[in-house]
Amino acid sequence: MIDSQDELLRRLHNDLMDGFDEELEMEIEDRHVDALVNGLDPDTPSAHREGRRHYFRELFRLQAELVKLQDWVVATGHKVVIVFEGRDAAGKGGVIKRITQRLNPRVCRVVALPAPSDRERTQWYFQRYVPHLPAGGEIVLFDRSWYNRAGVEKVMGFCSDEQYEEFFRTVPDFEKMLVRSGIQLIKYWFSISDEEQEMRFLGRIHDPLKQWKLSPMDLESRRRWELYTAAKEVMLERTHIAESPWWVVPADDKKRARLNCISHLLSQMPYSEVERPSITLPDRVRHVGYRRHAVPGEIFVPEVF
Template sequence: MAWLEDELQDMLDEGIEVESAEPMLSMELRKIYRAQHPEMLDRQVYFRNLLRLQAELIKLQDWVVETGAKVLVIMEGRDAAGKGGVIKRITQRLNPRVARVVALPAPSRREQSQWYFQRYVPYLPSGGEIVLFDRSWYNRAGVERVMEFADEDQVETFFKDVPEFERMLVRSNTIVLKYWFSITDEEQQLRFMMRIHDPMKQWKLSPMDLESRVRWEKYTEAKEDMLARTNIPEAPWYVVEGNDKKRERLNCIEHLLSQIPYLDVSTERVSLPDREYNPEYERQVLPDELYVPKVY
């Protein structure tokens, strides 16, 4: 029991380390943020539930491998809405050979000449895989439309094609889950300000992010149109409220688990084999320069 408690404490410490990436903000900005979030979820309640849900995700992973299921999770939402944080908590304790994240860069000139969905197809899950898209083909209905990288004919073609494309995925026994992460205008502004003043998060701000802030209302119109025209019974949208990051993560993971009919998979008991010893073997002494300096 003592060993188990130590292991759980180690897991908790690791979770706290992940969570401790609090922005290096001025005290004034910290006060503003805390004033805007007076009912934040208690840290212990959050970690206790996060570890419970991550244990369930491991059961889901075992079921996916055992049954050869294909799981596709699409994560969309405004900039700074928390998609990355949710994805990180989902994959944190999973096998990267089973659960992988796809975050594609802007299309190359060659990809721009292809069938729109073509560059996404190679990343779709095979049997026994969970794939999470950190943004997806819905770029066409969002950023490409708002920033005028795609014309109206291309957008209309997308809206005609995407329902059938997703129905094809479902008919091929792919579980498709689509999440839209929603935050308020004020919350996005606050998070952008936090990124501007946090040297460890400034890399998250791109010129496109700043432009999206200017075009908030156009993005809202595009989002509403997208949800209305692509919310099909075979692959419906689910909106996750994201102003409270901790609740956002727990609610999304809880819902994801509820949408997949996974079962406990029995596994063989693992026993550690005895190590072989060769009495004639002498371990070589390595030169000091091969070792990393012990700074700590």
């Protein structure tokens, strides 16, 4: 439990500031970091301001490296699957957003499947994930994955004990098969403390822009914290294999978790910068007889602003 009301308010404020920073990340470039940090919150303690400055600079540096990685993946035909797992509010979506922010969605795409349909429940368990696997030159990020069976399905009673055990018998072979086929499989578990999850849930409850992130299942997962812990421990123990090991990301500090995860991801591939051909903007062709027709005024969007 969070010790005091003042501490809770302080942490909720910091979480709000993190959300504010998130909205700015795509609006600024590296050369504007100092102006951003010095101009937005002059009353913020200098240590916190310096921390934000360091975060933005490192994030932009790492995102530039991700662009190089993307070009290398395309040039070499490499195939990559990255699995993101963790408790609700652990920060998986935040790091996924930072990875994809400046990349080509045709190269790097996110898969976040809903609960299986009645038909899908009768299929081979891994069947609905297979169509989303990458072709050459693609990176696929799974925001939750086939490990739902080892976590939420086990804890919430959505699978039988036989299905649960069959998953553990099958998943090592499934992942080894992916790796043998030429897919690089990287698995991250985002780890947060009981106290930090409580604070993030409270932040979502009191922020109308984030309430959509809270589902009844999320709230029930909070009550079953210890069951999720036990399920996670079994999952890591039984599916940590040489071909696709687990990597645990300490995630109580969102920004550090993002930087550490992206830095580690970059270290997992021997990418190098791919030379791009120089680009020259061609002159526009103009035709003497061309006339632009007027667009009917009634189809314009009203200029409210």
